[in-house]
Every structure is written in structure tokens, then in C-alpha cells.
Amino acid sequence: MPISARRCCWLLVIAVSLAGCAVWPSPENDSPPDSQVAAPAVVVSEDTPSALEEKVIAANREEDNIYFPLGGVTVSTREKAKLQQHAAYLKANSEKSVTLIGYTDDLGSRSYNVAIAEQRVAAVREVLRSYRVPPVQIHRYSVGSEKTPSACKTPRCRQKMRRVELVYSPD
Numbered sequence: 236m237p238i239s240a241r242r243c244c245w246l247l248v249i250a251v252s253l254a255g256c257a258v259w260p261s262p263e264n265d266s267p268p269d270s271q272v273a274a275p276a277v278v279v280s281e282d283t284p285s286a287l288e289e290k291v292i293a294a295n296r297e298e299d300n301i302y303f304p305l306g307g308v309t310v311s312t313r314e315k316a317k318l319q320q321h322a323a324y325l326k327a328n329s330e331k332s333v334t335l336i337g338y339t340d341d342l343g344s345r346s347y348n349v350a351i352a353e354q355r356v357a358a359v360r361e362v363l364r365s366y367r368v369p370p371v372q373i374h375r376y377s378v379g380s381e382k383t384p385s386a387c388k389t390p391r392c393r394q395k396m397r398r399v400e401l402v403y404s405p406d
């Protein structure tokens with residue numbers, strides 16, 4: 236009984252597949268002696284992720300940033316105290332204005348992060364308004380995670396990205 240061409244092709248495919256999966260043992264003397272194997276080089280530079288993260292964290296002035304927990308959009312009591320100082324400054328300097336810039340960490344989708352950033356900016360604005368800062372002195376800008384440094388990968392660094400930054404108009 237002759238083997239059909241189709242069956243022959245299938246047998247060939249299976250044989251080739253099985254042959255590709257076979258592991259051939261390597262001779263014992265293929266690898267260099269331990270004395271000739273160099274240890275992997277460890278390069279420590281200033282731009283390692285931890286060093287970059289420290290730079291990112293240090294660049295954020297505590298007094299000019301209102302921080303939020305993961306997914307949070309409510310201003311905490313501690314952060315309201317900072318905003319009270321900003322409100323006093325703005326009321327004493329009516330020629331000044333502040334831009335509220337909303338940031339998020341890089342977790343979540345772009346649309347989610349922009350929405351969270353906008354809600355945080357709105358929350359900070361409402362607190363400033365509750366302290367009687369005129370609306371003409373408050374500007375809003377939300378960037379979400381678009382401006383989040385790519386070096387921010389640890390929970391500590393990401394926490395510092397979940398913020399609204401207060402940037403005053405130049406003199």
C-alpha cells in the first residue's frame with residue numbers, strides 16, 4: 236500500500252521538528268578553563284537608575300508640590316497647610332499668578348493619567364479658592380505621565396511624581 240504524498244509531507248515535518256528539538260551533548264573540553272573565564276564587568280555610573288531617581292526626587296521642592304497617594308485626587312490635611320501658605324503669598328502679591336501643573340506616575344494608561352492629573356489640579360485649585368485666592372491668579376495645566384522621567388521605576392520615586400506643582404509667574 237503506497238504512502239500518500241500528504242502523509243509523507245506530514246511525516247517529514249514531524250521528523251524535522253523532532254530533530255530540531257534534540258539536544259546534542261557538548262564535549263567536555265569546549266568550555267575554557269575557569270581561570271580563563273572573565274568575571275562580568277560591573278559598571279557603576281552616576282546615571283544608574285537609583286542615582287537618576289535620586290536626582291528626580293531631589294529636583295522636586297517639597298514646598299512647591301502638593302503630593303497625592305496612588306489614584307488619589309483629594310488634598311490631604313498636610314498638603315492643605317502648604318496651600319494655605321501659598322494662598323497667603325498670592326493674596327499679598329496680587330500681581331503674581333500661579334500655574335498648577337498636574338503630574339502622575341507612569342502607571343496606568345495615558346488617558347487615565349491625564350484624567351487623574353486634571354482632577355488633582357482641580358482639587359488644588361478648589362483649595363486655593365477656598366482660601367479666597369482670586370481665580371484670575373490661578374492657571375491650570377495637566378501633563379499626566381507625559382513628563383514623568385523614565386528613570387522613575389521605584390515606588391518612592393513614583394510617589395514623588397503624583398503631584399501638582401505650583402509655578403509662579405516671573406517677576
